[in-house]
Amino acid sequence: MSDPTVFIVDDDAAVRHCMSVMCDLAGLRCETFADAESFMAGYRPNRPGCLVVDQRMPGMSGLELLDWMGRQDAPLPVIVITGHGEVPVAVTAFRGGAWDFLEKPFPETYFLERVRAAFAHDAESRQRAGEQADVFARYRRLSRRERAVMELLVQGLANKLIAAELDIGIRTVESHRANVLKKMGAPSLSELTRLHLRLNGKDV
Structure with a gap:
């Protein structure tokens, strides 16, 4: 299995660059996308990692992308980024299946901590899915x-x-x-x- 990747989706180029630099300095692989549609076009369910998406974007919103991800095979854990004080958005995100959310501005150390935790969650989920597929194969x-x-x-x-x-x-x-x-x-x-x-x- 390939190394996990942080997939960053944000329409703000400066924010994408900032998070990309944080990942690079921490030795984490990352890919950035300016909109949800670009990410969706290249999404491959066999690639492990996590998705970090801004809630407010033109076109498809972060919550809409969250809903789309939840309907995919081997969905990535999704970290939703919200603006300060957007508690209702965070509640909606969790109800929609978000793994976590970050409120701007957030410390670099906390961002990296949550990304690594999401990586671990994704790896565990994929292992469980593989084990269950093996059990089904035996049952058949x-x-x-x-x-x-x-x-x-x-x-x-x-x-x-x-x-x-x-x-x-x-x-x-x-x-x-x-x-x-x-x-x-x-x-x-x-x-x-x-x-x-x-x-x-x-x-x-």
Whole structure:
């Protein structure tokens, strides 16, 4: 995976330059854009990092870009920049899925701290997404009957009860159970339960 990038979107050239210099001096990769449309045209979901966007811009606003980002695959964490005293905007941004917001003027150290924290959040999110995709890939290898057995196993049913529920023999249940554990890469029922929770989008 490539190094994370700070994607800065602001219509003010001086502000873009200032934030770009701060990133450069801190050893952080960054790219700047004068408007939301330019960023959107070059956006690639496989590029990690974070998006720093000014709320007030001509054309598409920062909040509109925030909404667009939330509908993408592997959305970047978004830091929204607001003017002094724009508390309602910050509330709207958080409700819209913003990861954080910065109120102008902000100290350089705080800006860099939040960017690095956003990088860490993005890396963790991508790792979780990759792990979940792997679990789904394993689950797709199960037959329909094996999936039915798995559902009952994670509910805590014994082999005898599963056999009665599915109207099959106990040895057939034992065979399906062994296949489920093997295909899912689960050494135990507790691990199988954890993987089942991941299938349902729950972090465990």
